[in-house]
Structures are given as C-alpha cells and as structure tokens.
Amino acid sequence: MGILTEKFNTAYDTAPFSKITEKDYLPAFEEGIALTKKEIDAIVNNPEAPTFENTVEALAFSGMTLDRISNIFFNLHAADTNEELEKIAQEVAPKLSALANDINLNAELFARIKAVYEQKDSLPLNEEQKTLLEKSYKTFTRNGALLNEEQKAQLREIDARLSVLKLKFGENVLADNNAYRLHIMDIQDLSGLPESVIEAAAALAKAEGKDGWIFTLDYPSYIPFVTYADNRELRKEITLAAGRKGFQNNANNNEAIVLEIVRLRHQRAQLLGYATHADFVLEERMAESPTKVWNFLNDLLEKAKPAAWKEFEELTAFAQQRDGLDQLQKWDGAYYSEKLKQQKFQLDDELLKPYFKLENVLAGVFMVANKLYGLQFNEVDNIDKYHPDVRTFEVKDENKNLVAVFYADFFPRKGKRQGAWMTSFKPQYIKDGINERPHVSIVCNFTPPTDTKPSLLTFNEVTTLFHEFGHALHGMLANSTYPNLSGTSVYWDFVELPSQIMENWCYEEEALTLFARHYETGDSIPMDLVRKIKESATFMEGMATLRQLSFGLLDMGWHGKDPSSVTDLKAFEKEQFASTQLYPDVEDIAMSTSFSHIFNGGYSSGYYSYKWAEVLDADAFEYFKENGIFNKEVATKFKDNILSKGGTEHPMKLYKQFRGKEPQVDALLRRAGLLQ
Structure with missing residues (x-):
C-alpha cells in the first residue's frame, strides 16, 4: 500500500x-481501481438475493478509496498543476472513464439493482433511501445498461475519448493564458490605472527579471487593466489576447x-435514446427539458433586452x-461603464478597496455564517497544505463539535486555472454509526498583497468570496x-442557490x-458608500x-440541437449571439x-442554471428580508431544508419546504430593476 491508499x-x-x-499517484490510482473492482465483484457475487442494503447501499459506499485519491489529485490538477500532473491526468482519465463504464455496463x-428497483413500492425505505435507489437505477440506464454489447463498446469508446478531450481543452486554455504578457516600458501607458494595480504589475515584472510593468490574462491583472x-x-x-x-x-x-466534443456528446445521447445532449442532461435537472430552458432564457x-439597449x-x-x-x-465596455458609474454614483472600486482587506472580508463571511448558522472558524496550522498560500480552518458548531475542515486558497499562480470554485477533498457521509465530516475547499484568484499593501479586494471579489463560501x-x-x-x-440548476444567496x-x-x-x-465603511453600493447594484x-443569457x-446552441453539420x-457562434x-x-x-x-x-447544457438559481436566490432572500437578514428561524429553515439535505430529495420539494411556495421570477426582475 502507498501513502494515498x-x-x-x-x-x-x-x-x-x-x-x-x-x-505516488499512478500506483495509487492502479490500486484504487483494483480495490473498487474487488468491491463491485463482492456485490455481484453475493449469493444472497439482492436487497437494498447488500446491493444499492453497498454500491453507494464502494470506490471510496479511489474517490479520495481522485479528489486529491484532480483538485491539485486544477489549483496547483505542473507538466508532470498534466501527463498523469492524460494517462489516468481514460482509465477512470473505463472503470466507470465497467461498473455502469456491468449486466x-x-x-441486482433492477431487482431491488422493481420492489421499490413495497420496501420500507425513507426519503433518502428512495432517492438513492432511484438515482442508482437511473445512473445505469442513463449510462448504457440497456444497450446491446456493440452499443456498449461504442459508448466506452466515446467516453474514453471525451475524458481526454476535456482535459486537453483545459490545458490548452491555461497554456494560452500563461503564454501572454503585456510588457509595458513607457510610464505614460499606465495612465488611468490605480496605484495598486501598477505596483502589482511592477512586482510581476521584477519577479520575471524584467524592467517596467507586466500585465497578464489572470483576472486580477486583466480586469483592472481593461477597466x-x-x-x-x-x-x-x-x-x-x-x-x-x-x-x-x-x-x-x-x-x-x-467540434469533436459536441459531436461525441450528441452521438452519446442518441445512443442512449435521447434527441440531444441537452435532453439527456436536463432529464436530471429542475428545468427538465430543452424547451423549458429556451423558454426561460x-x-x-425579452424582459432584459429593452433595458440593455437603453443602457x-x-x-x-x-x-x-x-x-x-x-x-x-x-x-471599451468595462472602461466607460466604470467612468459612467463614477459619474453617477461617485463610486469606484479604488474608493471601496481600502475597506475590503481580504482578512477582514474573510472574518466577515465567518461572522455572517456564525450569526446565521452558529458556526465558528478557527485557523489552525496542524493541517497539511498543498501550497504555502493555502489557509486551513477547523469549523465547529455551538457545542464545539467538528462540522468540517475548511481550506482557502486565494491568489493566482502559474499552475492554477482561472476563476473561482469550491471543491472538496472528502465528502460528508454516515457509516457504521459515525458521521464523517467533510473537508471543503474554496479556490480563488484574488488581488494579491504587494510590498506596500495587503490584499485589498474589489467589490466584485468580495461578492465572489461570499459566493464560493455559500457553496462551501x-x-x-x-x-x-x-x-x-x-x-x-x-441537481445542477439547484447547486447555485446556496452560493448566490450569500x-x-x-x-x-x-x-x-x-x-x-x-x-x-480601522474606520467603518461610511454609510453613504453603503447606500451607493446598493444603488449601483442594478447599474x-x-x-x-x-x-x-448569451452564454x-x-x-444550448451547441447542445440542444444536432451539431454534426457545424464546421x-x-x-x-455569431448565429447564437445574434439575439x-x-x-x-x-x-x-x-x-x-x-x-x-x-x-x-x-x-x-447547464449554463442557464446561473440565471435559474438567481430566480431561486432572489425569491429566497426576499423571505430573509421580510423577517430580518439574520433571522435565526429563517436561517434554520434554510439550513435544515436546503444546506444539510444535499440531493436526498427533489429540489423543488426542498425549496417549497423552506419557502412555503414555488419561486417567483418577479423577485429576480424586481431586484435587478428590470420590472417596467
């Protein structure tokens, strides 16, 4: 056994x-795959008749060693990669895809799953167990269990190819991103840029052994430059660039x-009996069908376009x-929007940033979580990190019980992909009477500290931190x-509710x-700035x-139709963006x-879910506002019906248990100032 197993x-x-x-990774993956196969064989070869416990539940707890290795490896591949990790990813991706197919196509x-599924109405199952049984059965049918051998072989081929293409796509984007440098030598070319941005660009140039200032396509460098x-x-x-x-x-x-990814996805969907990839995906979403998504978008x-043209x-x-x-x-868009915003509201990010030191914002999000859910965050140094920038926290409840381990990784670096995301190194689950607590991480690309200033966040970065913390x-x-x-x-169109509401x-x-x-x-943010932040929220x-909506x-253009004629x-793209x-x-x-x-x-087939979840979050937050934004009763209902339940029940049912009714799209339009 190796360190990872x-x-x-x-x-x-x-x-x-x-x-x-x-x-350590390749041998660990080999061992993890072998162990998972052994666990599956034990379920298949069980001489007893199939039951929920010996088949469905056993399957849910299989492959956990491999999942742990995969979580560690692929999280590092996204947050701190190098050439070696990229090579391993290319080698491992098809093996993991083949294993998934070995399981999903195991007749x-x-x-055994089908035998349990067919008795579902007579089994004494709770809601979570019913959901697990339904999900297990669907996982098989949606991954080819009902196909003949020739079709199964075709599916395996498609999945193996897709796993490699997706990785290659990401690596190409990162490579182009990292290859670009805007190297400025004339100080006049820095006109308009805030002092902190200039300082960061000088620090980067110095780190690369050059004079002048360097700007990159990393967001903390790119966004201020175009703004x-x-x-x-x-x-x-x-x-x-x-x-x-x-x-x-x-x-x-x-x-x-x-073009190859969208064609293969379409072929896969058709092989499984769906009209398009979007039909396949949306069957397991709140939105349910491509027609519903197109109608929603x-x-x-129709409601946003007049306002957009006016703006x-x-x-x-x-x-x-x-x-x-x-x-x-x-x-020109970001540049003139910022100038107009300054003129209208006398508000710009440079005015706000001194009030949003990263450490303070982090303490703030912890305080909000404490007031709502009674959580306490304690930074510790006895938890191993994958990079010196990472910070680690114990999260405890009001009774000092461990709730989670929390990792936070805030600044850009060469081996880190763009954007911000939440992920986990270990999920929560209950086994043998023990409630195993999760290890959760958020990864961001915020404005780093400089020689003279701490990390001061733009307001957009503040909302990003709250967003990812909501996922966390x-x-x-x-x-x-x-x-x-x-x-x-x-469901993917429900996953953004906890993040966006924050x-x-x-x-x-x-x-x-x-x-x-x-x-x-140490002065508190002036109230007129708070008022301007609120006023400018719909700017x-x-x-x-x-x-x-264009995204x-x-x-949906790529995935809701047959893409095979696109050359x-x-x-x-121009066709899709026309409206x-x-x-x-x-x-x-x-x-x-x-x-x-x-x-x-x-x-x-899921990008619409950001807007979909905005409807949910606007509607849900109206409920908080009606009762007070730190109202314990509403917060407890949100925790008990949404945050703690995961995917154990249908999301609309959970939402209605929290809110007492279905979400109203008008709540979003009201908040966005788009209701005429």
Whole structure:
C-alpha cells in the first residue's frame, strides 16, 4: 500500500500533502481501481438475493478509496498543476472513464439493482433511501445498461475519448493564458490605472527579471487593466489576447476539440435514446427539458433586452460626449461603464478597496455564517497544505463539535486555472454509526498583497468570496447518509442557490458594518458608500443579464440541437449571439474555445442554471428580508431544508419546504430593476 491508499495518520484524516509526490499517484490510482473492482465483484457475487442494503447501499459506499485519491489529485490538477500532473491526468482519465463504464455496463450488477428497483413500492425505505435507489437505477440506464454489447463498446469508446478531450481543452486554455504578457516600458501607458494595480504589475515584472510593468490574462491583472487603462490601443490588445485563447494558429487551438466534443456528446445521447445532449442532461435537472430552458432564457431576454439597449445607448452617448467615440467596441465596455458609474454614483472600486482587506472580508463571511448558522472558524496550522498560500480552518458548531475542515486558497499562480470554485477533498457521509465530516475547499484568484499593501479586494471579489463560501456552506453543513447524495451532490440548476444567496449579504448595511473597515484607520465603511453600493447594484444590469443569457444560449446552441453539420465554429457562434449582440463582432476572437464551464467543467447544457438559481436566490432572500437578514428561524429553515439535505430529495420539494411556495421570477426582475 502507498501513502494515498493507506489510512492517513493526520489531524481529522486530512490529506498528507507534504508527503505525497508525483510518483505516488499512478500506483495509487492502479490500486484504487483494483480495490473498487474487488468491491463491485463482492456485490455481484453475493449469493444472497439482492436487497437494498447488500446491493444499492453497498454500491453507494464502494470506490471510496479511489474517490479520495481522485479528489486529491484532480483538485491539485486544477489549483496547483505542473507538466508532470498534466501527463498523469492524460494517462489516468481514460482509465477512470473505463472503470466507470465497467461498473455502469456491468449486466449482473444492473440485474441486482433492477431487482431491488422493481420492489421499490413495497420496501420500507425513507426519503433518502428512495432517492438513492432511484438515482442508482437511473445512473445505469442513463449510462448504457440497456444497450446491446456493440452499443456498449461504442459508448466506452466515446467516453474514453471525451475524458481526454476535456482535459486537453483545459490545458490548452491555461497554456494560452500563461503564454501572454503585456510588457509595458513607457510610464505614460499606465495612465488611468490605480496605484495598486501598477505596483502589482511592477512586482510581476521584477519577479520575471524584467524592467517596467507586466500585465497578464489572470483576472486580477486583466480586469483592472481593461477597466481603468486610458490607452485604448493597449485595452484592445489585451482584450483580443483574452478572446483568442484556444482560437489561435498554434498548438493550443481548441476549435477541432470543441467540434469533436459536441459531436461525441450528441452521438452519446442518441445512443442512449435521447434527441440531444441537452435532453439527456436536463432529464436530471429542475428545468427538465430543452424547451423549458429556451423558454426561460428567451422570456428573460425579452424582459432584459429593452433595458440593455437603453443602457448601451446611454453608454455610447457618454463615450461620444466624453471622448468623441462613435462606436463602442468590446474593449471599451468595462472602461466607460466604470467612468459612467463614477459619474453617477461617485463610486469606484479604488474608493471601496481600502475597506475590503481580504482578512477582514474573510472574518466577515465567518461572522455572517456564525450569526446565521452558529458556526465558528478557527485557523489552525496542524493541517497539511498543498501550497504555502493555502489557509486551513477547523469549523465547529455551538457545542464545539467538528462540522468540517475548511481550506482557502486565494491568489493566482502559474499552475492554477482561472476563476473561482469550491471543491472538496472528502465528502460528508454516515457509516457504521459515525458521521464523517467533510473537508471543503474554496479556490480563488484574488488581488494579491504587494510590498506596500495587503490584499485589498474589489467589490466584485468580495461578492465572489461570499459566493464560493455559500457553496462551501452547502458542503460543510451536509448531513446525509450517502456520499453521492451529500452536500453539493444536487441537481445542477439547484447547486447555485446556496452560493448566490450569500452574495445578497454583501449589499446589506447590517452585514457590511460587521467587516468593512478601512485597512489603515480601522474606520467603518461610511454609510453613504453603503447606500451607493446598493444603488449601483442594478447599474448596467440589463447588459449584464444579456451577457449571461448569451452564454446560456450559446451552450444550448451547441447542445440542444444536432451539431454534426457545424464546421465553422466562429460562424456558428455569431448565429447564437445574434439575439443578444450589443457590441460589433470581432472576427479573430471566439468564446467557445475558452468556455471552460461547458467544455472542461460540468456545465454543458447547464449554463442557464446561473440565471435559474438567481430566480431561486432572489425569491429566497426576499423571505430573509421580510423577517430580518439574520433571522435565526429563517436561517434554520434554510439550513435544515436546503444546506444539510444535499440531493436526498427533489429540489423543488426542498425549496417549497423552506419557502412555503414555488419561486417567483418577479423577485429576480424586481431586484435587478428590470420590472417596467
């Protein structure tokens, strides 16, 4: 046995990162796969008649050693990768895909599951057990259990290929991202940029052994540059570089990969008896069907479009009046929006950032969690980390019982993919009478500290931290029996509710006064700034909604129809964006080739779920506001019916248990200021 397969002799059974080397992974995966096969064989060869316990429950608890190895490895592959890990990922992905198929296409195993499923109405099962049985049966039928041998072989081939393509897609995006440098030598080209941004760019140049200032496509560098840099040509250059990720004539081009992924997904869906990949995916979502998703997106589009055009015209007139610009381009949007926002609200990120020191915001989100759910966070140094930047916390309840282990990884680095996400190293589950507590992590790419300043967050970064922390709470407060129904193991269009609802507290005076203090003076954020934050919350909301809808429509365009006739990725994109387009198209950039959510993450046919969950979160937060944003009774209902239940029951049932009724789309339109 190797370090990854033996019992961890660590605090709370946490991963012993400092003792794991790259050489440990492949043997551990081999051992984990062999052990999983052995566990499956034991279920299949059990001489007793199939029961819920000896078949369905046994299957739910199989493969846990392998899952633990996979969680550790793939979380590092996303947060702290290198060439060696990328090579291992390429080698392991098809093996894991083959094992999944070995299990899902195992006729004898399916026969046992089916035998239990057929007795489901007469079995004394609780809600969670019923859900597990239903999910287990569907996992098999949705993964080819009813196919003939030839079709099963075809499915295996498709899945193995897809697992490699998805990884390659992500690696290409990261490679293009890391290859780009905007190296500035003339100080005049920094005009408009905040001092902290300039300082960070100088530090990066120095770290790379160069003079001047370096800007990259990492968000903490890219977003401030396109938002504040007065030099329009340089804004154009860096915007085009971001838009060309995966869409250049180099080894990282993703065009063929995208076309192959969507065709294979479509073939797979058809093989399983579904019209399209979206039909297959949405069967297991609150939205249920592509028609419902298109109706939802187009209904919102109809309501948001007049507001978006009005905002775009206002922005165009503002740029014309200010700088004589006749036509706004993609590289102008963030810049002029920020200038207009400053003019309208006398509010800009640079004014707010001193009040949002990372440590204070983190303490703030902990205080909010404490007031709502009684959680206490204690930073500890006896838990191993995979990188020195990572911070580790014990999370306990009011009775000092361990709720979870929490990891936080905040700053960009070379081996870390873009964006922000929540993940877990170990799920929560109950086995042999022991409630195993989860190990949850959030990974972000925030503005790092400099030589003269701590990490000061933009307001957007503050909401991102609250968002990911909402996902983390969903993982930390999980209280299910089975690991595959625990925490965030819910319908994909429900998973964003716990994260998006947390963002609401960032706009509330009662919450902001807990943590928004000036990093030098310690003064609380002035109330007029809080008022401006609230007033500006709906600024350009029509355009922002249109942008989100455009991504959802592009996703459905790729996955809700037969894509096999698409040969020109860019031409196809233009068609999908026609109904949401505000800025002129730029020929040599594309979205799909770096759209990691749908081609490297789990959001294919699911990008609409951000907006779907916004309806849920706006409706749910209205309930909090009616009773007080720290109302214990409402918070307890949210914890008991949403956060702790995971995927143990249908999400609409859980939502109605919390809210007393179905969510209303008008709650979102009201909050966004889009109700005429």
